[in-house]
Amino acid sequence: MRVTRVSRRAVLAGVAGVGMAGATARRARAADEIKIGAVFPLSGNAAAIGQDAKRALETMADIINGHHDIPMLLGQGGGLAGLGGAKVRLLFADSQNNPQIARSAAERFITQDGVVAIIGSYTSATAVTISQICNRYQIPYISADNSSPSLNKQGLEWFFRPSPTDVDFTQAMFDFFAAVGAKTGEKVQSVAIIHENSVFGTDSARLQASLAAAAGIKVLANISYQANIPSLAVEAERLRAADADVLMPSSYTSDAILLVRAMHDAGYKPRAIMAQDAGFIDPAFIAAVGPLADGVMSRSAFAIDAVKERPAIPAVNTLFRASGANKDLNDLTARELTALQVLGDALNRAKSTNNMALREALRATDIKGDQTIMPWAGVKFDDTGQNVKSNPVILQQQNGEWRAVFPFDIATAPPVWHIKR
Amino acid sequence: MSAAIIAQVAIGGLLMGLVYAVVAAGLSLIFGLMDVVNFAHGALLMVAMYATLVIHRMTGLDPLLQLPLVAVLLFGAGVGIYRVLIARTLKTRGNAAMVQIFTTFGLSIFLVGAVQFLFGSDFQSINGSVLGGRTVTIGAITLALPLVVSGGVALLVFLALALLSRTEFGRALEATREDFEAVALIGIDRDQVFGIGWGIGTASVGIAGVLLANFYYISPDVGTNFALIAYVAVALGGFGSIAGALIAGLAIGLVEALTALVIDPSLKQIGIFLIYLAVLMLRPRGLFGRL
CATH class of the missing domain: 3.40.50.2300 (Response regulator)
Structure with a gap:
């Protein structure tokens, strides 16, 4: 009986020890990895677009984390310098192009995975539900490729769209x-x-x-x-x-x-x-x-042949093709890629994954056009979170x-x- | 609005209706066997379209010439699905209908997922087929040639199905459906008859897939667009009735086209569902149903 009790205590202590070790390990991991949620239609009628979006975001994450030395913002690689060289880690969820599924995917990212921001989502109908959930939990939603003008008129405090609207x-x-x-x-x-x-x-x-x-x-x-x-x-x-x-x-x-x-x-x-x-x-x-x-x-929003003004395009395009896409960057994939660049820049300047600091950094964004692959004058958000310097072609x-x-x-x-x- | 435009739209709608009808016929036939809707029907249509695409890419064989080949392939797939999955579900005690619904639904998810895994999610299409992009002009009416040929083939499929019901096998199918224990006494094996029934049902959706591959895009999700219409056509025409599927398919094609032309294109499915609701209220078993 006595023996049993001792061994039970030992087991409990052991379990606690393992748990603490796990917690420490998680904290150590958190310092060098920044989780970003991406909600796109990975199956269903818009799956082709979603799968390409996934590759575009992975390409930009690779540029930020790796060492490709591309002539644009964050193109030198090596992780996010402002966060001690932390790497960007993308989590993907399939919205099936359904606003309700998109909403629950976004909520799961925030409450269970602890992402710092969410990027999405191709169709504007899914962006409505994702951006509202993000607003409720006070997590930035970076609208990569939604172009509906009503999105930034919802009065949301956590909505940011680098691309032009319709x-x-x-x-x-x-x-x-x-x-x-x-x-x-x-x-x-x-x-x-x-x-x-x-x-x-x-x-x-x-x-x-x-x-x-x-x-x-x-x-x-x-x-x-x-x-x-x-x-x-x-x-x-x-x-x-x-x-x-x-x-x-x-x-x-x-x-x-x-x-x-x-x-x-x-x-x-x-x-x-x-x-x-x-x-x-x-x-x-x-x-x-x-x-x-x-x-x-x-x-x-993108012109792949504007190489003279945007020297980063060929290198980024080569990386994108090699990511498994086997096609050139287009308007959508270029915008998705740029959205992660804009978010990465804000994280870099925020020097923190705190949501308030990140929002302040996003609001202070001021990127020159030639630091991106887009033919825009630059990236600078107005009060509604809309980029005022993105001129279409x-x-x-x-x-x-x-x-x-x-x-x-x-x-x-x-x-x-x-x-x- | 000129008479020529109305005629052109109406004929185009009827031809599309014939394609819907072939998709619905396979569904209705399988329903007739088991009294349960096959939820993998749209996925099987999609599989037939991919089969056509793959054969075209590998051999260059024109989709039209692939008709018998894909029909045989899908016949085999249908028999296989019956043997491996459906025959087992029939043996469940209690709530067999639910088991069958979930089995076919699961099969559908599996097929869509497998195709997306193997071929990716991109929209594909068969370019340079004999029929592709050609039109025929009769007087003031211009019609897409693939659609005209599809309509003709669809009629042949219905003729074949009508003849089939008069054969020994057709009668065996009907008898097995009515009472499989009784027919077992005279030496008819249920699994053999039902297996062939499944084969014929999926072969006809296979033919629809080949016809569509001539002029429609191909993606893992493409079956959904047609499956919903097929379910409505089967309910409208009467569960288990092949003639009902034909009439309902034609009616849906025509109503859809005329609603789009006369009222508003965004309302065209509303026209279909209004008729569907009306039939349900006045004649719940469907136009030709025997339930």
């Missing part, structure tokens, strides 16, 4: 119409809008309609459809009947493929397509529709490649523009 993007489209019209004499007189009916497409279409009205351009059709529908044949028929100068779609990849094929089947070739990014910029779209994509224009598919065609000073090719009747 307001900036859409304004750039109409600036381009005006500029190219003045240059060539082929002015845009009418547009047809087609959009998927969740937050992204609806916000985008509303903006396009109001900016068109402001520019005195007629909207001949404004078609809303449900995403991932089996057929877009009737929509294509309606667009053919409208026969506007420029077709302006806001669609994710699956629908972009269907729409362009359906227009082809209906014998309709729009004089110009100006896409709101998303599916139209997905390499899978170009691969699927082949020559039908030629001449498609899209707004973008217009790209065009020319002979199977994306070329920057606007603004003219950074353009690498003249736009192909034939909207004359």
Whole structure:
């Protein structure tokens, strides 16, 4: 009996000892690893985008942690100097492109994994739920690739978006119409809008309609459809009947493929397509529709051919390709990568993983454009957490490649523009 | 709105409806066997599309010529699924229906996950097929050739299924479904008959997959878009009824297209579900159901 009691105490002491050792080990680990949560659609209808986002973030983490010596902010590597060379560690969660799943994934990251910030999330509908959860727990949400303008108008204190919003993007489209019209004499007189009916497409279409009205351009059709529908044949028929100068779609990849094929089947070739990014910029779209994509224009936050002004692009692109992506950086992956760079810079300056210190550092962010791979003037957040220095570009598919065609000073090719009747 | 546009949209909708109908026919057939919905049906459609893609990439064989090959492959897969999984679920005591639902649901998750693991999540497509991107023009009506051919093949599938029900095997299938213990007395093996029934059901969804691969994108998630419509078509046409699946598929295709044209494209699924609700209220067993 006595023997048993002693041995029990010994066992208890042993267990306590192991527990304490574990706790110490965890604290030691925490000092050299900064956990960052990333919520993206890794399965489901947007899985292709999410998987690429994962590789883009891993590429940036590799740049921060490793020793690649790339000419940009944090490009020298070796971890975060402000935190004693701490390494960035990414945790990924699959949102399945479902706002509710995205919300619980974000909550789990915060309450169980103790992440310092969350990056997400491709679709704006999932960003709404993630950003609200982050706000409740007072953890920064870095919106990497959500472009819906309503996101930074939610009155959230913990929302930061380095990329442009659809307001900036859409304004750039109409600036381009005006500029190219003045240059060539082929002015845009009418547009047809087609959009998927969740937050992204609806916000985008509303903006396009109001900016068109402001520019005195007629909207001949404004078609809303449900995403991932089996057929877009009737929509294509309606667009053919409208026969506007420029077709302006806001669609994710699956629908972009269907729409362009359906227009082809209906014998309709729009004089110009100006896409709101998303599916139209997905390499899978170009691969699927082949020559039908030629001449498609899209707004973008990134121009891969702007190498003269942004010397870091080739090295970063090589790393990204080698990460398993086997494709060039595009608008989305470049934005995801840059979001982690911006967060890394703030952590570096905060010199702490304390949430208040991190938010102050994010608010004080002031990065020059040439320190990134983006063609922007820089990164500086306003009161709503929106970057005020991110100026978009217009790209065009020319002979199977994306070329920057606007603004003219950074353009690498003249736009192909034939909207004359 | 001109008559030509209405005609074009209506015919396009009916052709798409025939594709829906083939997907639904396989589902209805399997339902007829077990009185349980096969939740892996959309995933099997997706598997057929990937099979077409892989064969096309490896051999360059045009999707249209692959029709018999993929149909046989999927027939084998169907028999295999029945033998390995479904036959066992039929032996469970109590709540066999639930066991079957979870088994097919699990199979669906497995297939989608396996395909994403093997082929990645990128949207893929078959470029340069004989039919791909071609159109036919009849008067003022222009139709996508892959869709026209798909409609024709779909009709042949229904003809074959109708003939099948008149054969000895068709009668054995029906009898086994009614009372497998009684037919065992006259020497009919339930597992053999049901296995072939599963094979035929998945072979028809396989044919739908090949047809879709001609003009549709291919991704691990692609089955979901069609599975929901197939479930509605089966419920609308009557559980277990092949003719019901055909009529319901056509009705869905037509209503979807006309709703999009006349009212609003974002409401096109609402048209389908309104009809579905109306049928449920007035005739709960579906148009051709015998329950």
